[in-house]
Amino acid sequence: MKRPQAQVAVLQAADAQEDRRIDDVASEADLQPQAAARAAFELEADGLVAVSEETVAHYELTEEGDRYVRESLPEQDLYAAAMDAGAGDGPVQMGQVIGASGLEGGAVDIALSNYARKGYGEIDSGEITADPDVSPGQDPEMLALEAVADGRVDDAEEAALDQLERRGLVEVHEETIRSVVLTDDGVTALMEGVEVAETVDQLTPELLTSGEWDEVEFTEYNVEADAEDAPHGKEHILRQTANRVKDTLVGMGFQEMEGPHVDAQFWINDCLFMPQDHPARTHWDQFALEQPDEIGDLPEELVDRVRSAHKEGVGPDGEGYHSPWEEDVARGLDLRGHTTSLSMRYLSGEEVGELEPPERYFSVEKVYRNDTLDPTHLLEFFQIEGWVMAEDLSVRDLMGTFTEFYEQFGITDLEFKPHYNPYTEPSFELFGTHPETGEIVEVGNSGIFRDEVLEPLGVDCDVMAWGLSLERLLMLIYGFEDIRDVHGTLCDLELLRETEVMH
Ligand code: PHE
Incomplete structure (x- = not known):
């Protein structure tokens, strides 16, 4: 066999x-x-x-049981004190007996309940008696406790053992x-x-046809054996960080915006008071679409107000650019160079209707620029866009919001530098320090929208706004030096696999 x-x-x-x-x-x-x-x-x-x-x-023995076997049971102490106080001859004041017994705290209750249960005496309205015929030295529970301690459980009475278990003085393991x-x-x-029997680890056609399968033993699966690591897909660290940014902003009371990646120059540039014939207009070198080359519709009244802001400015002392403004140019389609196009859409009331202050909105979305590739620039990146609409905003509010936001990512050394944007006044660029190289890295751009932007949109309170780079934030958090390690065809897969995003 x-x-x-x-x-x-x-x-x-x-x-x-x-x-x-x-x-x-x-x-x-x-x-x-x-x-x-x-x-x-x-x-x-x-x-x-x-x-x-x-x-x-x-x-x-439990810890308590061990203590009692080395000393005595609380009820034995109480009995001894009661006898000393003369309770063997008649009722004695309880307080006096307890004081003399040396019992304290929970031990008093334990002593009293077991004293009565064992018939050591009687306890009644503040008085105690002791039965002189009892011999606490022969207490079955103490004897059982000693038997357990000495490894002679067989000598112990069954009932006493049960009682010890109930009192938590011994533990039973089966x-x-x-x-x-x-x-x-x-x-x-x-x-x-x-x-x-011979062991085999694989069933073969030979084993089956020869009938030998019945004679052999099959090796068992060893589910604990080391297995090769099979790298599996996981959420990209940029996406993970984007989600963390979203959670953070939602936690700060912001709502999320969404909108087209390809948009009319109207929303990308014109609403932002960027003159059509000015180099600022192409300062990011946006990618234009050949087909289709024009947006289907634009809100006509808003177009008129924007045209007038560009030509004549706003307010009684307004100054426009005094240069041509063509609706055809505004209708041209580009890959958005910033998500401020979304801010314009939302602020204009086009997306969610008229907004009443206070309001806070954000997006964490891709933008596209015809930049020269280098360690900090790609043709596309994620922008953390945001704005707050409220009465009387100041630069302090802007800086306070950034400080609060970046602190959640452990970045506490923000620096601000005055800047120029055609659409904000004042404007500030934000900088952080790279944890590895110590270099100062630009992380975003911000400001308070000008009247030339807000008035045509129909907004009559303050709006502070910003565009921050998600990739630069990631660099500051994790110390990446080349953005191309994280994004695009040259990315470092190992690094992407191994980096754990904090939550
Ligand atoms: N659009 C700016 C950029 O991409 C960021 C910004 C948004 C600045 C809103 C001010 C106000 O750099």
Whole structure:
């Protein structure tokens, strides 16, 4: 007969006359106890052995039990104090007895309840008596406690042990002991000879056709074996960071904007008071669309107001650019060079209707610029756009908002530099320090929108706004030096896999 190795070992170690503990069989056969038990059950299923089980209780003193066995039970202390105070002859004041017993806190309650339960005496309206015939030295619970302590549990009374367990003075652990004994069939099999079956790890057509599969043992799956690491997809760290930025801004009370990646120059430039014939207009070198080359519709009244702002300016002393303004140019389609186009759409009331201050909006979206590629510039990047509409905003509010926002990413060394934008006054650029190189890195641009922007949009309170770079934020948090490691075809996959984004 051919049998798996563990079964052969158990069969050979088992006895026909007496039960042997499986654990002993296992150590003799050099098997793990679980492997020996499994083999024994398999042999039992084939009638070659019988397995029996018995449960053994192990008693152990708890910390409290251990203390009492070394000293005494609280009720024994109370009894001794009561006897000393003469409670054996009649009721004595309880307070006096407790004071003399040395019992404190919870021990008093324990002593009182067990005293009464054990009939050491009576406790009634503030008085205590002691039964002089009791001999607390023979307290069955104390004797049982001592038996457990000395490893003589068999000497202890069952009821006393139960009581100790209830009082939390001993803990009981149950152990199941399995034993195995050979059956007649097992004895016969051994006499006829049992061999270890060959183990195979793969079922082959040969094994099947020869019928040998019935003779061999199949190796088991080892689910704990080391396996090769299979790199799997995960969310890009930029996307993870974008989500963190969104959560942060939502936490600061902002709502999210969305809108087209390709948009009319009207929304990208004209609403922002960028003169059509001015170099500022192309200062990011936006990518223009050939097909389609024009937006379908623009809000006509807003177009008129924007045209007038460009030509004549706003307000009684307004100054416009005094240069041509063509609606055709405004209708031209570009890949947006900033998401301030979304801010214009929202502020104009086009997206979610007229807005009443205070309002806060943001987006974390891609923008496209015809930049020269270098370690800090790509043709596209994610802009963290945002604005706050409220009465009476100042530069302090702007700086306070940035400080609060960047602090959540551990960046506390922001610097501000005055700047020029055609659409904001004042304007500020923001800088942070690169954690690896120590260089000052520009992280964003901001300002308070000019009247020439707000008036045509129909907004008559203050709006402060910004565009920050998500990639630069990532650089400051994680110390990347080249943005091309993170983005695009040259990205460093290892770095992307291993970087853990904080949440
Ligand atoms: N649009 C600016 C940029 O892309 C950022 C900005 C937005 C500045 C809003 C001021 C106000 O750099």
